[in-house]
Amino acid sequence: MDFPSETKSASTSSTPFKSSNDDRIVVIGAGVLGLSMCTLLQSRLPARLVTLLAAELPSTSPDSSPAYTPSYASAWAGAHYRPISPSTPQLHAEFKLAQxxxxxxxxxxxxxxxxxxxxxQGVEYFDRPGKGELGMKDGDVYAGPEDGFRVLQKSDxxxxxxxxxxxxTYCINVPVYCGYLLKEFQEKGGKIVSRKIGDVKQAFSLNEDEIGGEVSTVVNCSGTNFGKDPKIKLIRGQTVLVKNPYHRTVTRQYADGxxxxLIPRPLDGGTIVGVTKEIGDEEETARPEIRQLLLKQSIECFPDFVEKLEDFEVISDNVGRRPFREGGLRMEVEELDAGRKRIVHGYGAGGRGYELSWAIAERLVELLNPGGSVQATTVLP
Ligand SMILES: Cc1cc2nc3c(=O)[nH]c(=O)nc-3n(C[C@H](O)[C@H](O)[C@H](O)COP(=O)(O)OP(=O)(O)OC[C@H]3O[C@@H](n4cnc5c(N)ncnc54)[C@H](O)[C@@H]3O)c2cc1C
Structure with missing residues (x-):
């Protein structure tokens, strides 16, 4: 299976969608998916004007760090790339997107x-490995080709x-990366509208002065689809950002869940010590007992990082919500107004938005511009 059926176009209209270079594209969302999509649209469809509309945006200045809500998942991610064994069709599809x-x-x-x-380097420790992990041997492809995959000896x-x-693997300093993508988008002529809207369709009626023309296509990278998708579940994640540096990303999955x-943030951004996965937990402030638990776990599992609690130099406690969608990400076209307007949905990446981001953006561009060529050389921001 190449891809889950939900990723194919759901268009049922007999009127083929027609667009011209004068029609504007609005991308809703300045998370990693919306920003990757804006970058790719500017690169693949340079004649089209793209506007980014979002309630929360990354900062493009290293001196400012806005107070984001936990709903803006991209601001709170680690972020590292951790492969997941492709044991289901959905995970198999994500495995390809990740690579x-x-x-x-x-x-x-x-x-x-x-x-x-x-x-x-990435290191994994499993208290309860699955069949996928146990079947692996040195030299197999885990994160991608030539990733130097090696199974650790029992004695290690x-x-x-x-x-x-x-x-x-790789790690990302997420505020730096998102700010970088936004700045590149702006410098290449992308427009930005900083606004909260109540529904995806409101993006079609943006003021013409702001957009410079009629909107024919809206790309919905809102993370959660405005609370209107019953398949979306929010998974709370609490982490601690510390100043202490580290040289690799390590993860242990305990048997009790x-x-x-540890996720280093490049360019001297410190290290993220994590992490919780609390389905449906709406608490927005950091729990002090979870900070203690995360720091103690780090000492227990990774003693080469920090040896005792007093040695942690805490910068902040972080709380974010992962927009997880049961059955997988929604990548789908919805036609409106007898095929004259379209919404391209791209949301529900759960805990994997960064590690799947470019491949998701490529699929969304294919949906938006069927038959257009996909060339790796044109992707780089
Ligand atoms: C603690 C934690 C750790 C994580 N670690 C990793 C990791 O290591 N690796 C990884 O790949 N992923 C990780 N993730 C997951 C990752 O952060 C998400 O998958 C990703 O950020 C989702 O991006 P997005 O663009 O879909 O949504 P978001 O980042 O949530 O962005 C949504 C955008 O839509 C806008 N928007 C929403 N509603 C409206 C509205 N009504 N009007 C206007 N604009 C609106 C928002 O303002 C925002 O700009 C982690 C997440 C958390 C919380």
Whole structure:
């Protein structure tokens, strides 16, 4: 199976959609999906004017850090790329999206150092590995081709851990990266409207002065589809950002469902110590007992990072909500007004928005511009 059926166009209209270069495209959302989509649209369809509309936007200045709500998931991510064994059709599809995104992230890391992406070693420890992990051997493809995948020896595993591995991956300094993408978009002529709207369709009626023409296509990268998709579940994540630096990203999955992870933020951004996964938990403020738990877990699992609680230099406690969609991301076209207008939906990335971002944007551009060519050389922001 190449891709879940939901990713195919759901268009049933007999009137083929027609657009011209005068028609405007509005992308809703300045999270990693909306920003990747804006970048790719400017690169693949340079004649089309793209406007980004969002309630919350990343800062393009290193001196300012706005107070974001937990709903703006992209502001709170680690972020690292951790492969997941492709044990279901959905995970298989995501496995391909992750590998394609890795190709592009590697190029950005080497060609655009200011973007805040760094290649580094990833290490995994599983207390309860699945069949997928147990069946793997040295040299297999885990994160992507030539990732140096190696299964750890039993003697390298801490108490309680049944399986571990190391491989090549990348980490992202998320405020830097999102600010970088937004700045590039602006510098290439992209327009920005900073506004909260109540429904995806309101983006079609933006003031012509702001947009410069009629809107024919809206790309919905709102994360959660305005609370109108019953398949969306929000998964709370609390982390601690500390100043202490680290050189690799490590994760332990405990048998009881807890997670311990370290995610360095490149360009001296400190390290994220995480993380919780609390389905449907709406608490917006950080719980002090969770901070303590995360820091203690880090000492227990990764003693080469920080040895005792007093040595952590805490910068902030963070709370964000992952927009998880049961059955997978929605990547789908919805036609309106007898085929004269379209919404291209792209939301519901859960805990994987960064690691799937470029491949998602490529699929959305294909849906928006069927038959257009897909060339890796045109992707780089
Ligand atoms: C603690 C934590 C750790 C994570 N770690 C990782 C990781 O290591 N790797 C990884 O790949 N992913 C990670 N994620 C997941 C990742 O952050 C998300 O998958 C990703 O940010 C989703 O991006 P998005 O663009 O779909 O949505 P968002 O980032 O939520 O952006 C949504 C955008 O839509 C706008 N919007 C929404 N509603 C409206 C409205 N009514 N009007 C106008 N604008 C609106 C918002 O203002 C915002 O600009 C993590 C998430 C959390 C919370």
């Amino acid at each position: 394609r995104t890795f190709e592009i992230m590697k190029r950005i890391a080497s060609e655009k150092p200011k973007a805040g992406i760094k290649l580094m 595993l801490m108490e309680g851990v049944k399986w571990g591995c190391e491989y090549g 807890r997670w311990a992870t």
